[in-house]
Amino acid sequence: MRNDERKINSLRSVNITANYITHPEGSVLIEVGNTKVICNASIEDRVPPFLRGQGKGWITAEYAMLPRATEQRNIRESSKGKVSGRTMEIQRLIGRALRSVVDLDSIGERTVWVDCDVIQADGGTRTASITGAFVAVVLAFGKLLEAKKIKKMPVTQFLGAVSVGVLPDGTEILDLNYEEDSQANVDMNIVMTGQQEFVEIQGTGEEATFTANQLQTMLKLAGEGIEQIFEIQRDTIGDLAERIGETKE
Amino acid sequence: MRNDERKINSLRSVNITANYITHPEGSVLIEVGNTKVICNASIEDRVPPFLRGQGKGWITAEYAMLPRATEQRNIRESSKGKVSGRTMEIQRLIGRALRSVVDLDSIGERTVWVDCDVIQADGGTRTASITGAFVAVVLAFGKLLEAKKIKKMPVTQFLGAVSVGVLPDGTEILDLNYEEDSQANVDMNIVMTGQQEFVEIQGTGEEATFTANQLQTMLKLAGEGIEQIFEIQRDTIGDLAERIGETKE
Amino acid sequence: MRNDERKINSLRSVNITANYITHPEGSVLIEVGNTKVICNASIEDRVPPFLRGQGKGWITAEYAMLPRATEQRNIRESSKGKVSGRTMEIQRLIGRALRSVVDLDSIGERTVWVDCDVIQADGGTRTASITGAFVAVVLAFGKLLEAKKIKKMPVTQFLGAVSVGVLPDGTEILDLNYEEDSQANVDMNIVMTGQQEFVEIQGTGEEATFTANQLQTMLKLAGEGIEQIFEIQRDTIGDLAERIGETKE
Amino acid sequence: MRNDERKINSLRSVNITANYITHPEGSVLIEVGNTKVICNASIEDRVPPFLRGQGKGWITAEYAMLPRATEQRNIRESSKGKVSGRTMEIQRLIGRALRSVVDLDSIGERTVWVDCDVIQADGGTRTASITGAFVAVVLAFGKLLEAKKIKKMPVTQFLGAVSVGVLPDGTEILDLNYEEDSQANVDMNIVMTGQQEFVEIQGTGEEATFTANQLQTMLKLAGEGIEQIFEIQRDTIGDLAERIGETKE
């Protein structure tokens, strides 16, 4: 039994509130247990310089935490005048993951800015961000479809993420909360598509290592967890779900 | 009649949700019309270098907006690597205002960090931040009282803030929303105490000026608006309200 | 009697030396008691990006102190790599104030850069900067008129500024020097036009508050002080004074 | 056949020159095909603040490229005034990987600074850096052993890294050069220990995904490649190889 009474293969409760903030084209509040992230997707009608004139779009992501999202207050990155390595890693990960399931050629010269702002943290903020950001992006493209600015839903597949890990006693577990994450020997983040393929695997054993068998068990737990996440995403986006992967224009 | 059908001396609806985020000692979500700010107060058991060894405390504030709190997405200040002049002005204002109603000598060598993060903006974010931050600070001191780390409530008076302004047609109005703020000739922020005294007056007429009469009308509107705000604050903090201004230890 | 033997409603001696530095279009040294500020106005034949193509101009201000303008040496902001919140507040204030009395539509796509550099500080540097900068700007426009680059004087009214405050014993005073400013409970900066209207009111009571009555007394003191300042400005600019507010082109 | 005529499971030639630079405690030049990295390990007799007084040590890594290590010249990060997200990711990876095979409790309050400077790049710079840095760290600890400053070799296992990937035609390959890396659908970096356990797995499919089968094939290729790397490391460090993993003091 885990510290919050879950089974080793149980997700925490996942809640996604659509249209959470008024201004963005797509906006959700995602809650995974006590982790809460506002994911906003903004559409801008131009692309970064390296893409200009190619007729295709771009997706980029930013990630931040409120200073007191955590047990100890963190200094604001704007006050420090620079973004930490951890933040950069996470926002690069979110951006790459989203780009892997969007047909950038079909959105014209537009940039989707995805902002994931953690307002309360209890482990798994980067995977919650990806899961929530996917929904925000679908909603934003829904707005473009409605306004007839694009002809088909550019999202090609569902996309979800979870963490898995190995506790000091060797147990592999799904969806670590903060306390588990602090103790775990191995921490792995898995991003997968609705076709059960991998987009990202990032596994790390600081001051520890893991075997090939442990890896397989973790991959299996992750696959099962992400399947449940797809259901919750599907419920949130309603009719738009059917347009994911559409090929006709 | 105003663009949102309010009377010239009407506040928008003000809503304060206490204990909004789990980790901070004091936390509220304040909603003033469509403006939404998370105000967190964190207690740290040390003071900045310039105060060390004097046995007294400090209050400092930081203010930020989520990039898409506004109609147009703003570049994150952490990405720009510096905090804008506007942000600095606002966070200096919030900190000064709170310090004017807290007996810093009675809290020991502690710093109260107040974080005001605007998640949705529709005008009046700085005054909403002050009003909400006041409640968060009271709640945080409530925790210290409960833990018997301090002996009396260090807050000496209620503190609230509103904006007032002058529309192009010369009408003075209370509590400007974003659209009104964009059009107004004069924009004034007033911070007052429960004893009806002024803490800050900041009035500005960019590309416009205002007369002594207009000033008096605006001050009167502000005083009436802030009285209503005190009632809402009082409801939110419950029994702690009675301890504000207590002198015995 | 005050620490420098002035009456409560006395200004310090104000001295403005026109054409102080050779290169700028407009340049003055303003001395208010022991406070000395070099105010230079530079005309640049283009505007910031947000104004391009609109046929109108812009005024922006920068403010700095020499490191040893003060009793204790301050670290240079260029060495720290960033501009302090205090500096930003002041330069935003100076810029706003000047723009309120200049008809930006009539100067073409030009930017007026106003640099206020305090070489010696004894309180009231921001109000001295505004008072001096006004003269520098008038002189600079005088050069443009002489060169027939513009057709009318774009300055619409006189502009002056003073500080007022409340001493710990409750006395309201005009034009605080550094020692008074350090002790005062309330510090207020007032910017007014030659038509006796307000451009900015910034009043602050850190660790103190002020009543409506005190506010009225301070506003009265300020109005009288600024009247005297207008006379000194008028003497400095000579014939250009008559062209202020001219409407024909 | 690959673009450089290697087989899909062939490493490029790996060359490690020990004691390449004079000053560092440990220094190597590692060449993997045309990729060349100088790896220096410096011992400092103190630890970062968060570890002071705990009697244990720390390892941290920095990574950089000469501006013209690549086909196109890159702007120096010191000129830009900030370190890129890519650089941060890589140096965090190198540091974590090394810490997983060093008994930090046994080195006293010392920091090992590992500097990996790429002087010529042709793909795989981060894995070459880890492989070379491991040798530099062993050599540096050799110096401490010789000087009798520590009693046992603190390195507990061998550590090596390679990249694997999937070409657009679906072929899984070992040790990608730059051209292959640019074309590959999937890029994965694997760090393993001499006991054949995983330290890090980072697999990414930007604008592509990969199946569970492809993952298994890549893991197998990586395991075989790293075995060969261990042999080359062993040759370079000579007698020190036998002290790796020693438990007696």
Added chain:
Amino acid sequence: MRNDERKINSLRSVNITANYITHPEGSVLIEVGNTKVICNASIEDRVPPFLRGQGKGWITAEYAMLPRATEQRNIRESSKGKVSGRTMEIQRLIGRALRSVVDLDSIGERTVWVDCDVIQADGGTRTASITGAFVAVVLAFGKLLEAKKIKKMPVTQFLGAVSVGVLPDGTEILDLNYEEDSQANVDMNIVMTGQQEFVEIQGTGEEATFTANQLQTMLKLAGEGIEQIFEIQRDTIGDLAERIGETKE
């Protein structure tokens, strides 16, 4: 005949106003032709970390220009967030030069901060800064002597600086004004002591070179010019001049 009608070996008029600013321990305004620099010397009762506990002092210099000291307005270095290479070179030069004529062992653990702020520039700002800073430093030490904080004048020799150069027609000239400096093939700054020894020689021929003969002529011109500067410095510092180089304590 030169552009300002001087002879090739004529200095411009040099004027030094002592005690120009009130607060600094030593302060002068130096005018060399139309070049005007405020040189302030501030004494701080502590030394930088690398000197602590050694019982000796330090001198460091900073140099800046007001934005409109020049014909074209320059962007403020505090706005750019970094100090230019040119500024760094000059302030390092001023600091080194002053340290060469001060017995740092005799001033205790004190730092002399020298601030050279150019308010109007017409060539030769760095040499004017050194010449003026020397006087400011002597005056500051005079204050320490008067307060009996030190026992002897720590300045060991006079110190002065001039520029020399070669015009496109091959003429060597003394003390270049801005227009000459812009045209010159060679620009050389010479710092010398009252004993006619060299402290610094910095000669540069961008897009040009100079012969050994030209070098000798320039050195001779510089030596003669600096002799005249010593006389002006001597007049400014009065009785303190006799204490320069004193050896008894």
Added chain:
Amino acid sequence: MRNDERKINSLRSVNITANYITHPEGSVLIEVGNTKVICNASIEDRVPPFLRGQGKGWITAEYAMLPRATEQRNIRESSKGKVSGRTMEIQRLIGRALRSVVDLDSIGERTVWVDCDVIQADGGTRTASITGAFVAVVLAFGKLLEAKKIKKMPVTQFLGAVSVGVLPDGTEILDLNYEEDSQANVDMNIVMTGQQEFVEIQGTGEEATFTANQLQTMLKLAGEGIEQIFEIQRDTIGDLAERIGETKE
């Protein structure tokens, strides 16, 4: 006899390896005793904004040290977020020196980026950088000539540099190593052309001075040393040597 058994007028052994790194148009490793610098010259087909449209080219230089090029590890300038004054001085010197021997009008709108990266330091890194950079630039132009992108060799003369100095016992010496440099009273860097003319003289006596006689001796030593350097450069560049200074196109 000197600390490394050289005579006072002996250079250390100078070794230049051409084509050291693959990617740059010109690349050398220069070794002067134990000082080792990689000098890369990169050709970019555009010029900085201030030169656009003028049909001429530009040369700029950057200089850096690996953190452990020195006995004590230095913090990376990219980590500090700014380039030190020393680095700026050196890179400005290298750029100026190279520009003095290149006919920038004849290279079209191209920029030559010269990167001097010190991988091991033992004194004289800036003069070694100039000497090596000259060769790298010649090689890079050789590539342009070969590709028929330019018609004549734009290099007009040979360029070399050495340091000279004065030891505490008054001996003038050529080519100081690090230990000598640390002890020397005077440190002078001389850059000369193949026609025996001066390009730069930078002599400095921190906490010391030097006489006119010492200056003449140092200039003579430098001239002899640089003659030897020209021979080594000539050997390295082979046939290209004959094209230096060619005037026909």
